[in-house]
Amino acid sequence: MKGMTIIVKTISSWVKLLIFLFGIYIVLFGHLTPGGGFAGGVIIASSYVLLMLAFGREFVEKNLSLTASSRLDCVGALMFVAIALVGMFYGAASFFWNFIHQQYLADRATEFKLVSAGIIPLCNIAIGLKVGASLFLVIFALSVFCNDFRCKGSARELM
Amino acid sequence: MSDIPLVLPAFVCIPLVAAFLLPILGSFGRKGRVVATALANLAALSLLAMSIASTNQFSVYNVGRWSIPLGINMVLDGFSALFLITVNLVSSAALLFSVRYMEQYTAKPKYLSLFMLMVAGMNGVVLTGDLFNLFVFLEVASIASYALVGFGCDDEQLEASFKYMVLGEVGSMFILLAIGLVYGATGMLNMAYISKAIQNNPTNVVLCFALALFIAGFGLKAALVPFHAWLPDAHSSAPAPISAMLSGILIKVLGVYALVRTIFSIFGISTTVGTLLVVLGVVNMVTGAFLAIGQGDLKRLLAYSSISQVGYIFLGIGLGGALLAAGASPVWASLAILGGLFHLLNHAVSKSLLFLTSGSVEMAAGTRQLDQLGGLAEKLPLTRASCAVASASIVGIPPFGGFWSKLILVIAAIGAGVYWAAALIVAVSVCTLIMYLKVHRYVFLGELSETRQQIKESRGSMAVAMICLACLCVFLGLVFLAPALRAELLEPAAKVLCDGVGYADKIMEFSKDMIVCAD
Amino acid sequence: MPYAMCFLLFMIGLYCAVVKKNMVKIVIGLAVMEYAVNLFLIMLGFRVNGAAPIVDKTCYDPATGRVTAGFLNAAVDPLPQALVLTSIVIGLGTLALLISICIRTYEKYGTFDITQIRKLKG
Structure with a gap:
């Protein structure tokens, strides 16, 4: 997998940034507009998948190594649990308690107020991290499997 | 009571945090892996301690302070507490065993992570009071178990x-389709509210269809006989500690617990469903036992034996349910349910111990084909002793737990006038005796082959795990002689099932005076 | 009637998963089953001429300070959408695992035909 033609490479190196930014936008505005952590995470992962298709797997691995992405994956999940746990120890509240809720009932889901939905944007960020990293890992792992097999298959044919 | 509500989410939270912390730790070289293993064991032990502390209590926890039916709640009652203890007991033993056993595989942190996810899923299934949440936890536990079965990446x-x-x-x-149907018919997802809605409208066709789908779906997870084909393959191919988890608790939590909770607490038991459970149980008992005797592979034999023993559990619970629905003899009904639940506990402990010993045999001898083994008694004295204890318990030889649970089932069946069931319980026990005698005959007695003179007994954490479970097998036999333990653990669980749909009233009563933050 | 179509789709998926011999086709059948259930869940919340269930300031009745009855009657049920989102995520996880197991099995056996992949018997 050495990548595609120069046209695809050039276009995708421009487009990848836009896709990545769009993913971040979807994550951050998940509490106001349709979307959220999962959808945003998928878009972020897809920007890396585009890179993988255009430039080949090795190029992407240089940018975002497997260990790093699996750590990011775990950090995302841990962040989510941590947010839930903070709610638990915040005053006499409970698990998943929306602890940034002072303004919550007064002006819920107002534009230009990021914390208007309490912990939901924070949760979205955590989920976006988790989904982005894990989906990237899934596609990466599948491509590794296929590639291994193709090498073995051609070796078998040669023999 | 004030500190108990904090505990309920922790049952899900601790293994979940562990599951995502361990791969990070494990990616920092060898020391990190050691720390990760220690941490996983610590998490399992703390869960065990917490679950022992949570017996004989009733508590409801509203997640995020959203009151039901808007939010999700977690419910701890006697029935959940019994399963919590079983899950955490077996999982801590299996995890201890795998410290040493899993050295032969690579990627141990990933194994630990998946293991912890499975524990989190099972604890969640047991504790949740929301139908869709049950599905989510069920999927978490199942996906982790699918991955763990294929962990070795061998052909089989x-x-x-x-x-x-x-x-x-x-x-x-x-299950998901059934949940959709229930939601469509009642407009609720909270178990207590669904139960209330079903009481008001008991003869809804959609709900009957949903119940049938629930029985089919959870029956697949519990390997009830028409759907049992996956169980022997999966349980015999997985690494030994995972086989112990799957056979010991996973089929019971995802199958028995979820099915019984749905039937008894949500839909309300009827004579038809009770009889159906009895029939399924009997078919499972007989088929599993006959198929097990013919097996030549040690772990496959144990897996078929699991099918047979799950039949006992369903027989006891179904018999109790049918009697309750008929309203004939509540004493015998509660006794039958008690017997079924006690057998579940016994089987979880003894079957997981048997699978651990099979792992020890496989590790020492390199094969699990019965005809290639033999004469291991001298070389593996500890494995042999613990295997003997577990077999004795599962067959039902007097001082051990299995004897008492089968005795209770027989007494309940005779008391209720179902003599054929009592006769079948005894007959299948004889079959079980034959198959475990076969195991001992082929594995531990006979000639030791020349190539196996050098094999060694398993040591370290594997030995400790086996000794702990063997002691537990003996201890469970004494539970019935000590009324205090029975009253703590088993009777509350049986009482929950006898109360049936009284579950809903109890939850609503409890959560009536909770803080309401939703408008 | 739409529910019946959903059920038909579910049965098609079930048929495909149970009868087909090719592993990939079995996976496709499972996916079809899952989408049928998702479709069913979504349709439970459907309302003719429904509005998006997003509460903003226009939905409040200024006199009482509560959400207006008109909005409550028009808004579609948001819960099935949350359920479907969750079940899609779960489906993604299972699908990825299934496909990776398919690939690994193909690597080992060199075939997708389940009648030839049977080392386990009994």
Whole structure:
């Protein structure tokens, strides 16, 4: 997998940034507009998948190594649990308690107020991290499997 | 009571944090892996301690302070507490065993992570009071178990994993469709409120269809006989501690617990469903026992024996349910349910111990084909002793737990006038005796082959795990002689099932005076 | 009637998963089953001429300070959408695992035909 033609490479190196930014936008505005952590995470992962298709797997691995992405994956999940746990120890509240809720009932889901939905944007960020990293890992792992097999298959044919 | 509500989410939270912390730790070289292993064991032990502390209590926890039916709640009652203890007991033993056993595989942090996810899923299934949440936790536990069955990436393990996964997913889809139907018919997802809605409208066709789908879906997960094909493959191919988890608790939590909770607490038991459970139980008992005797592979034999023993559990609970619905003899009904639940506890402990010993045999001798083994008694004295204890318990030889649970089932069946069931319980016990005698005859007695003179007994954490479970087998036999333990653990669990749909009233009563933050 | 179509789709998926011999086709059948259930869940919340269930300031009745009855009657049920989102995520996880197991099995056996992949018997 050495990548595609120069046209695809050039276009995708421009487009990848836009896709990545769009993913971040979807994550951050998940509490106001349709979307959220999962959808945003998928878009972020897809920007890396585009890179993988255009430039080949090795190029992407240089940018975002497997260990790093699996750590990011775990950090995302841990962040989510941590947010839930903070709610638990915040005053006499409970698990998943929306602890940034002072303004919550007064002006819920107002534009230009990021914390208007309490912990939901924070949760979205955590989920976006988790989904982005894990989906990237899934596609990466599948491509590794296929590639291994193709090498073995051609070796078998040669023999 | 003030500190108990904090505990309930922790049952899910601790293994979940552990599951995601361990791969990070494990990626920092060898020391990190050691720390990760220690941490996993610590988490399992703390869960065990917490679950022992939570017996004989009733508590409801509203997640995020959203009051039901808007929010999700977690419910701890006697029935959940019994399963919590079983889950955490077996999982801590299996995890201890795998410290040493899993050295032969690579990627141990990933194994630990998946293991912890499975524990989190099972604890969640047991504790949740929301139908869709039950499905989510069920899927978490099942996906982790699919991956763990195929963990070795050998031909057979992948094949077993694929088979298990396809059937498991079909079961999950049945369950999800049933949940959709229930939601469509009642407009609720909270178990207590669904139960109330069903009481008001008992003869809804959609709900009957949903109940049938639930029985099919959870039956697939519990390997009830028409759907049992995946179980022997999956349970025999997985690594030994995972086989112990799957056979010991996973089929019981995802199958028995979820099915019984749905039937008894949500839909309300009827004579038809009770009889159906009895019939399924009997078919399971007989088929499993006959198929097990013919097996030549040690772990496959144990897996078929699991099918047979799950039949006992369903027989006891179904008999109790049918009697309750008929309203004839509540004493015998509660006794039958008690017997079924006690057998569940006994079987969880003894079957997981048997699978651990099979792992020890396989590790020492390098094979698990019965005809290639033999004469291991001298070389593996500890494995042999613990295998003997577990077999004795599962067959039902007097001082051990299995004897008492089968005795209770027989007494309840005779008391209720179902003599054929009592006769079958005894007959299948004889079959079980034959199959475990076969195991001992082929594995531990006879000639030791020349090539196996050098094999060594398993040591370290594997030995400790086996000794702990063997002691527990003996201890469970004494539970019935000590009324205090029985009153703590088993009787509350049986009482929950006898109360049936009284579950809903109890939850609503409890959560009436909780803080309401929703408008 | 739409519910019946959903059920038909579910049965098609089930048929495909149970009868087909090719592993990939079995996976496709499972996916079809899952989408049928998702479709069913979504349709439970459907309302003719429904509005998106997003509460903003226009939905409040200024007199009482509560959400207006008109909005409550028009808004579609948001819960099935949340359920479907969750079940899609779960489906993604299972699908990825299934496909990876398929690939590994193909690597080992060199075939997708389940009648030839049977080392386990009994």
